[in-house]
Amino acid sequence: MRRLALFFVLLIATVALAAPKLETVGACTDASVPDGIKKALASQGYKVTLDNGDTLTMWPAAEIKQAAKGRDDVIYQLTPSQFVGVIHFDKTTKDYRGNVIQAGTYNLRYEIQPSDGDHLGTAPTVDFLLLVPTAADTDPAANYNFDQMVGLSRQVTGKKHPAPFNLVPPDAKQYPSVSVDNEAHTVLSFKVKSSSGDMPFALVVNGTTTE
Numbered sequence: 001m002r003r004l005a006l007f008f009v010l011l012i013a014t015v016a017l018a019a020p021k022l023e024t025v026g027a028c029t030d031a032s033v034p035d036g037i038k039k040a041l042a043s044q045g046y047k048v049t050l051d052n053g054d055t056l057t058m059w060p061a062a063e064i065k066q067a068a069k070g071r072d073d074v075i076y077q078l079t080p081s082q083f084v085g086v087i088h089f090d091k092t093t094k095d096y097r098g099n100v101i102q103a104g105t106y107n108l109r110y111e112i113q114p115s116d117g118d119h120l121g122t123a124p125t126v127d128f129l130l131l132v133p134t135a136a137d138t139d140p141a142a143n144y145n146f147d148q149m150v151g152l153s154r155q156v157t158g159k160k161h162p163a164p165f166n167l168v169p170p171d172a173k174q175y176p177s178v179s180v181d182n183e184a185h186t187v188l189s190f191k192v193k194s195s196s197g198d199m200p201f202a203l204v205v206n207g208t209t210t211e
Contacts, residue, residue, distance in 0.1 A: 019051065019180070020048055020049060020050050020051055020178045020179075020180065020186050020206075021048070021049040021178070022046060022047070022048055022049075022176060022177060022178040022188070023046075023047050023049075024044055024045070024046060024047075024176070025044070025045045025046070025047050025057060026043070026044065026045070027041065027042075027043045027044070027045070027059075028041050028045060028059045028086055030086075030088060030105050032104070032105050032134055032135070033086055033105055033134050034134060034135075034138040036138055036139055036140065037083075037086060037107065037134060037137075037138065037140055040061055040062060040083060040140035040141075041059045041060070041061060041062060041085065041086060042059060042060050042061065042062045042085075042192070042193075043062075044059075045057055045058060045059035045060075046058050046059075046060075046176050046178075046188060046190055048178050048186065048188055048205055048206075050186060050206050051180075051186075054089075054090060054091045054093070055090045055091075056087060056088060056089045056090065056093070056205055056206075057087070057088045058085055058086070058087045058088075058108075058188060058190075058203070058205070059085050059086045059087075060084065060085040060190055060192045060201070061083055061084055061085050061140070061192055062192075062193065063192065063193045063194060063195075064078065064082070064084065064192045064193070064194045064199050065078075065079065065082065065194065065195065066078065066194050066195065066196055066199060067079040067082075070112075071112065071115070071126070073115070073125075073126050074112060074126060074127060075125050075126075075127050075167070075169055076110065076127045076167055076201075077199075078110045079110070079143070080110060080111055080112055080146065080149070081109050081110065081111065081142075081143055081144040081145075081148075081149050082109065082110045083107065083108070083109055083140040083141070083142075084108045084109060084110055084129055084192070084201075085107075085108045085192075086105060086106070086107055086108065086134070087105070087106055087108055087131070087205075088104070088105040088106075089101060089102075089103050089104065089105075089106075090103060091103050093206065094208055095131065095157070095163040095164055095165060095208075096123065096128070096164045096165055096166045096204060096207070096208055096209055097161055097163075097164060097208065097209060098208040098209070099157040099159060099161065099163055100157075101131065101156060101157070101163055105134055106131040106132060106133065106134060106156060106163075107131070107132040107133070107134050107137045108129040108130070108131065108132075108165070109129065109130050109132055109137070109144070109149060110127070110128070110129060110130075110167075111128050111129075111130050111146070111149050111162075111164075112126050112127065112128070113126040113127075113128060113164075114146075123166050123209055124166070124168060125166065125167060125168055125169065127166070127167035128164040128165060128166055128167060129164070129165045129167060129203060130149060130150075130152075130153040130162050130163060130164055130165075131153055131156045131162075131163035131164075131165065132149075132152045132153055132155075132156070133152070133155050133156060136152055136155060137152060149162070150162045165203060165204055165205065166185075166203075166204040166209075167201065167202065167203055167204075168181070168185075168187060168202045168203075168204060169202060170189060170200035170201055170202040171202070172187075172189035172200070172202060174189075175189055175190055175191045175198075175200060176188070176189060176190040176191070177189045181204075181207075183207060183210070184207060185204045185206065185207030186204070186205050186206035186207060187202050187203065187204055187205070188202070188203050188205045189201065189202045189203075190203075
């Protein structure tokens with residue numbers, strides 16, 4: 001019985017140590033981020049330490065413009081290609097499709113998954129943030145059509161597909177926070193100012209689709 005009790009204590013301690021951690025950081029000072037992009041960012045960012053010790057830092061946009069809801073299956077009221085923030089990965093990681101993403105800093109822009117057979121059932125939502133090279137996207141106010149967005153994001157993967165990170169329903173009890181969902185995905189929950197109040201986000205920052 002004592003050995004069994006000790007086992008459970010060690011198991012609980014191991015799980016606690018493996019949980020992702022969140023801390024707030026100051027404004028983005030990354031030299032690779034253009035000044036025009038930095039000016040569009042909030043003065044505070046979020047650093048996530050994953051269960052394997054790797055870290056990533058995300059700086060949201062200072063303000064978001066909400067749009068009228070389009071497709072019925074869309075959760076986030078945003079205009080496609082809207083600038084949402086900047087993210088930095090300290091080490092090589094993977095996007096939601098499993099593409100290898102090199103360590104570095106990228107812009108995040110909103111895009112809606114196409115409603116076709118190739119993408120059916122690949123994610124719980126159709127809302128995504130695509131990674132875009134900061135050097136190729138210097139104006140946060142720029143608008144891109146779908147093909148332009150995919151083309152920019154392909155520069156990150158070097159493949160046919162862009163670099164997507166899934167946005168899931170924002171149902172966190174606390175903002176900002178980091179959690180692990182039922183799919184073992186690490187989710188960063190945060191809020192961004194908008195004309196109609198703070199808008200909640202829930203971004204899968206680590207984890208790939210099972211489809």
